[in-house]
Amino acid sequence: MKSLQNDNNGAMNHNEEKQWARLSSWVLVISSKGLVQFANSAALEGLGYRQEGNGLLGKSLKSLVDDLHSAFCDNLDDLMETAKGRHLLRFITQSGQGRLVYTEVSKAQHGECVLSCEPVLSAEEELNPLVSKAGEISRDFSINLVCVFDAETIYSVNPEGLKFLGLKDKADAQSHKITDFIHQDYHSLFQGQMEVWRDESELVPVRLKSLEGEELSAQVFVSCFEMNGQKAWVMEASNRITSQLREEELMAIQLDLQKRFEKQQQELREEKSALQRARDDLRLVTFQDGLTGLGNRKQFLQQLDFASLHASGAEPGMQGDWRFAVLQLDLDNFKNLNSSFGHDLCDDLLNQIGLFITSMVPDPTDCARIGGDVFALVAEIEDTDDGLAIARRLLDRFEKPFSVDGHEIYCGCSIGISVYPDHARSAEDLLGCSEVALEHAKKKGSGSFEIYTDGLGTRGLNLGLLESDLRKAIREGDFEIHYQPQIDLKTGQTIGGEALTRWYHPEQGYISPEIFIPLAERSGLIDALTDWVLTTACVQIKEWQVDYPGLRVAVNLSSVSFRQRDFDQKIREVLEFTRVPPECLELEITETALMHDFVEADLMLRKLADLGVGLSIDDFGTGYSSLSYLKRFPVNKLKIDKSFVMHSHENSDDAALTSAVISIAKAMGIKVLAEGVECPEHYEFLADQGCDEAQGFLFARPIPAEDFIRWCVRKEDEKLAVF
Secondary structure, three states, X not given: OOEOOOOOOOOOOHHHHHHHHHOOOEEEEEOOOOEEEEEOHHHXXXXXXXXXXXXXXXXXXXXXXXXXXXXHHHOHHHHHXXXXXOEEEEEEOOOOOEEEEEEEEEEOOOOOEXXXXXXXXXXXXXXXXXXXXXXXXXXXXXXXXXXXXXXXXXXXXXXXXXXXXXXXXXXXXXXXXXXXXXXXXXXXXXXXXXXXXXXXXXXXXXXXXXXXXXXXXXXXXXXXXXXXXXXXXXXXXXXXXXXXXXXXXXXXXXXXXXXXXXXXXXXXXXXXXXXXXXXXXXXXXXXXXXXXXXXXXXXXXXHHHHHHHHHHOOOOOOOOOOEEEEEEEEEOOHHHHHHXXXXXXXXXXXXXXXXXXXXXXXXXXXXXXXXXXXXXXXXXXXXXXXXXXXXXXXXXXXXXXXXXXXXXXXXXXXXXXXXXXXXXXXHHHHHXXXXXXXXXXXXXXXXXXXXXXXXXXXXXXXHHHHHHHHHHHHHHOOEXXXXXXXXXXXXXXXXXXXXXXXXXXXXXXEEOHHHHHHHHHHOOOHHHHHHHHHHHHHHHHHHHOOOXXXXXXXXXXXXXXXXXXXXXXXXXXXXXXXXOOHHHEEEEEEXXXXXXXXXXXXXXXXXXXXXXXXXXXXXXXXXXXXXXXXXXXXXXXXXXXXXXXXXXXXXXXXXXXXXXXXXXXXXXXXXXXXXXXXXXXXXXXXXXHOOOEEOOOOOOOOEEHHHHHHHHHHHXXXXXXXX
């Protein structure tokens, strides 16, 4: 049985693996990254994969289940801890068919998530034993022919009937309709007028025929029953008028069939209802704070995403060019309050504070409890002073006591503020900026607020501690990759995305790449981080190739990593390990990295080009800006820095430089991609100049992998329109 190594740098317990392998039920072991780490034979067979597991191991759980179950996949850790109840999931087999499966969640010895699955029987599997019983009755009572059928299919024929009709076996019978064996004079009784049999209680003469043309004048009795919501029929025929059908036995079969299917229908209704309840419960767990009823951190990030789209005008029907503030509020000395008044009383206090903060915004979804004693809200503003005014109103309320169960409780707070688009544009970065501002407000003392400013994120950060945390994050894979779509300006189609690394620090919030990338380079951690990014991106590329063959992902390279003498060998190993087509991986190198050692850079680029990967020069125009060396370097693409694109539609110098780069690059057969495309004017100018590709907020922000593919699906059949 094939398995992968787990996330704790150790092999899974082999005794557990052997035990799982012997089970007849499905067993899937899921890693902390949501990937299939082990599957027993029953699971491989049930999902339609070969026994050695090729294609299943390493596949994400989200790709194996219906999209409705994404909340289940996102909350595996919580479900693994509670290990309560069965969940009804719809798995997607390798052939694309759905299988309803009862699933229980448990934790393995090394902490992996174990899914124990029992497939739900299909209607045909329920029917087979009953059809066999009908055949037994027909043999016991010397009936020439017994046939179970509906308008389209023959389900079963007894052995004597098979012989008469000239059929080989059951499978042969199922390839025919009942009318194939009825004389044409009697076809009407077995086509549109089948209802005449419903009230018929006597034997009726009918002429049957075999495949060879042999005819039989028979007495038949036909009875009706419901099968899976459709009418089905049982026909008994005899060439001896004196033979009596065992009506009571056949009626028992009919009733048995009907009861079975009614029971199955009831179970399916109950399962559907249970599935909906489970889905609602998971949504509450995923997006709602259990104490206050407010949204949690995930819900608040979604709300910030929506606000960003609204503010930028990117959402259809919405007018852009407005601003909003994100305020984070942290209660001062809340642990002391818990010790003094008890958890129950402080829970009531948190509910009161939640109600007060909700009253500050027009929509309750604009505020959330994102931590134990941390609340957040988002509010539309005209200028920064509006955000400061909201902070002052909040602080004014906290100067007064809260009345809780007869107690007057004073509870101070500190507030951190960030503003869209002044400080950031993405939800994660906005929340991260407000967290940084909050930390500085807390240092000023209770009742303080701080608004984020450039450079504030680096002040007060202990870089020594941050380096230690960075080592741990790399070791445990605590990074995310977001992908920003790249667009073909001629066709409007999505051709790929740029992989951008995100690090969420448990205490500092989101750390800017401008901070942790240089820190990784200085501390010698950049190689390990680059290895993780390359491998993760290539695994994602491989998964996307199933539905989007040729989709390309660009990965930024650190100059430190690029200067390694064996860097090309590292790329080769990653491509071989993930089996990704090399043309689907693009490596971005800055001008500065290339010109550090011209000869060595040229040698390495040629080795990488021989592997078949794409090569592009990133942030072109910010370094040496020399087009002459392009004749020597085997690069495929130039990326014009966003600083030139930003004002290209209004600044003649930037427009001239951008136009010149595009013209010369095209003359050399090199494609050009423009970064930072944020408005229709950028798009029009670049398209007019013949720029090949573009990326920027006009099209989409950097988004997680699962959202990236949904974005591609939504845009796949749309013609790109930015006017």
